[in-house]
Amino acid sequence: MKKIIIGEHIVKSFGEGDENLNVLDGASIDINEGEFVAIMGPSGSGKSTLMFALSGMDNIDGGKVIFDGNDLSSVGEVELSDIRRTKMGFVFQQPTMLKNLNILDNIILPSMRDNRKNVAKISEKARELMQRVGIAELEMRDITQVSGGQLQRAGICRALLNNPKIIFGDEPTGALNTKSAQEIMDIFSEINAEGTALMLVTHDAKVAARTERIMFMLDGKIVSELKLPKFDGTNIDGRVGKVTERMWEIGI
Numbered sequence: 001m002k003k004i005i006i007g008e009h010i011v012k013s014f015g016e017g018d019e020n021l022n023v024l025d026g027a028s029i030d031i032n033e034g035e036f037v038a039i040m041g042p043s044g045s046g047k048s049t050l051m052f053a054l055s056g057m058d059n060i061d062g063g064k065v066i067f068d069g070n071d072l073s074s075v076g077e078v079e080l081s082d083i084r085r086t087k088m089g090f091v092f093q094q095p096t097m098l099k100n101l102n103i104l105d106n107i108i109l110p111s112m113r114d115n116r117k118n119v120a121k122i123s124e125k126a127r128e129l130m131q132r133v134g135i136a137e138l139e140m141r142d143i144t145q146v147s148g149g150q151l152q153r154a155g156i157c158r159a160l161l162n163n164p165k166i167i168f169g170d171e172p173t174g175a176l177n178t179k180s181a182q183e184i185m186d187i188f189s190e191i192n193a194e195g196t197a198l199m200l201v202t203h204d205a206k207v208a209a210r211t212e213r214i215m216f217m218l219d220g221k222i223v224s225e226l227k228l229p230k231f232d233g234t235n236i237d238g239r240v241g242k243v244t245e246r247m248w249e250i251g252i
């Protein structure tokens with residue numbers, strides 16, 4: 001199985017001298033193409049920092065990150081930003097979108113940078129995605145005129161616009177009610193079934209239970225992993241049970 005990400009012994013600290021905080025302490029992680037994984041761990045264990053390191057959003061102090069065959073520490077800023085824009089999608093707890101721009105414009109804005117001439121084509125693709133995630137009728141709305149779940153769907157459309165190889169999600173359902181969270185997870189499962197890898201950072205065992213491999217972090221390292229069969233819509237309670245059992249074992 002080809003790896004989309006290989007992270008080896010990643011070290012990352014913040015601050016200097018007495019203030020130095022060693023956040024990633026030799027974390028190693030591999031993600032296969034098309035795989036759906038979750039990262040769990042206590043607050044402050046380094047989950048988001050690991051996600052930023054693997055996506056090249058942040059420099060690392062030691063170790064190595066190979067993304068789709070590229071060693072991220074040896075590519076220049078321009079190439080790195082190209083890789084991020086064309087091969088990665090990002091979904092955060094609160095989508096950062098601009099007020100006074102409608103939903104459609106917010107979705108297409110990041111893709112416009114090198115595609116100014118293709119507005120019509122990009123808009124068409126964005127409309128297809130909006131249709132797919134159930135927000136087709138909202139394209140002209142301001143971001144203040146939609147619900148949190150609808151805004152997150154728009155964030156997913158934005159992340160999918162360039163057909164990324166992987167979507168990184170940092171607590172993507174953290175701000176949503178149970179029903180919206182489930183619907184967003186259904187969308188992620190569909191995206192994954194079409195071949196896109198996903199890596200979700202989450203505190204929620206129900207979210208993690210929808211993935212096929214859960215990696216548990218403690219003190220800047222992956223200390224355990226749990227494999228599950230691909231989710232087929234059944235036995236969610238059994239899967240959640242396995243995740244929580246492992247969390248208890250590790251002491252999360």
Ligand SMILES: Nc1ncnc2c1ncn2[C@@H]1O[C@H](COP(=O)(O)OP(=O)(O)OP(=O)(O)O)[C@@H](O)[C@H]1O
Pocket residue numbers: 014015021023041042043044045046047048049050
């Ligand atoms: N840019 C930064 N500057 C200084 N310290 C940082 C920075 N980013 C993260 N940290 C610190 O690194 C540690 C790990 O943070 P990180 O956000 O990776 O943890 P996390 O496991 O994702 O936590 P949570 O579940 O609360 O989001 C925390 O102590 C945090 O305060």
